[in-house]
Amino acid sequence: MHELVLRNIKVELGKKIINENINLNVESGEMISLLGASGCGKSTLLKTIAGLIEPTAGEILIDGKNVKSFPPEKRGTVIVFQDLRLFPNMNVIENVEFGLKMKGINKDDRKEKSKIMLEKVGLEGYEKRKVYELSGGQKQRVALARAIASEPEILLLDEPFSSLDENLRYKMRDLVMKLQREMRITTIMVTHDKEEALLMSNRIAMMINGKIVQYDKAKEVYNNPCSREVADYFGDMNYIEGVCKNGVFTSKIGTYNTSLKDGKYTLMIKPKDIKILDIDKKSESKILNVKYLGDKYSLVVSYKDIELIVETYREYDFVIGQNVRIEVDTKKAIFYMI
Structure with missing residues (x-):
């Protein structure tokens, strides 16, 4: 289990300020949501945590160590994108094994671990399937298995369920919550779906115009919104x-x-x-x-x-x-x- 702390993070892209004065503390084993409308800076902040975008200012601390200058593969973070980014030239188990292979895990060990992860996400027997043979929900499960198999210190989810139909979305939410609680993975999820954030999160960071305007327990953000803008987001x-x-x-x-x-x-x-x-x-x-x-x-x-x-x-x-x-x-x- 691992803790994440952001201190005074500022992100500029093309001389435009996307995130500013971001301070956030995610406790070990906690699941939090970055909630807000499209364009408020949620995904940019997630990519900054992952090391895909370099902040203009501030510190990113994982277990007390400033990883701001670390490349993505050295941070202990794994990000699951909205478009999943599975490798079409690989079968299911090869996709799940990929992160372990990059870590230098030997073939037998990574295959065994990948099989266990596929069982956890309900895809036992799908090892040899090609990506194009899978449904949207199955692809989502493969991406999740790949991310968790590499044992990330921080799991980052970028609008993970937005492309799924309503029934599949409910099932995937339940699966992610189950795995996150079982494995106690510190998790940050980007979403614009208020129901999703309330259902899945220990705490919600409400974002407006690139800033976190309220950060509290999900129930508290809903019951006591700090402003009209936050209140209006919930209906x-x-x-x-x-x-x-x-x-x-x-x-x-x-x-x-x-x-x-x-x-x-x-x-x-x-x-x-x-x-x-x-x-x-x-x-x-x-x-x-x-x-x-x-x-x-x-x-x-x-x-x-x-x-x-x-x-x-x-x-x-x-x-x-x-x-x-x-x-x-x-x-x-x-x-x-x-």
Whole structure:
């Protein structure tokens, strides 16, 4: 098991700053996700850790040793790319053996180890298959087996499941989590998929415009996003502007006691924290839009001269124009200063 620390990493490509002031600590055996929209610098940072891109400034420490000047093959990191980069001229077991061969492991030992890894990823009996004979999910498993067979100190995954269909994606996520936990491999995964990051990660590093803006346990990033930009990444939110004065926040949806300093604030409420209590013709709140999402509804409801997004698992036959009674759980609301 191995620890990774990044200190004040800055990356410039073509005089353009891609990553700046990156500080990150990944504990031994931990799995973290670099989460963010396309173009925010996630993959560049991963390649910098792997040694494929040289940082302009900062330190990359693996087990306390600065590996910034080390070539990729000397860092103890292995990266699995989105396009997998399997060797088409080699069969399955030759692909898995490749990293071990580069390390100088003798033929019998590397073949035995590769067979064990193929068993772990569910590809026993596929040793002699050609790459072009494999499905997308099978290729993914070969790439994973090749990466883990070389016993990396740090495993790096760059959007590993994005090319798979939904069913295969779920299976590969489960496989990666199983192997990562069994073998206690320190792992960093790049993803733009919030569900994937929440499901698989011990911690999430939320990236916006080349910087890590929040780094915390997955549950904490979801429940307490540090900004509107982070909150919006996890779905549509409700924002109500108001003013705090003498410990009281005043807005269109009511007044609430707070410990905030005086000033203007935006109150953020998640759609799931607004409850539909009942269908009630006497209520002034009215459904303006209905989206049926299978296991839940997403509604837009008028409430005290504003529109609120509401998510509910109630099994009413919601229709536009219905009057409903709702309850806003302000205890779970988050304030952002304007």
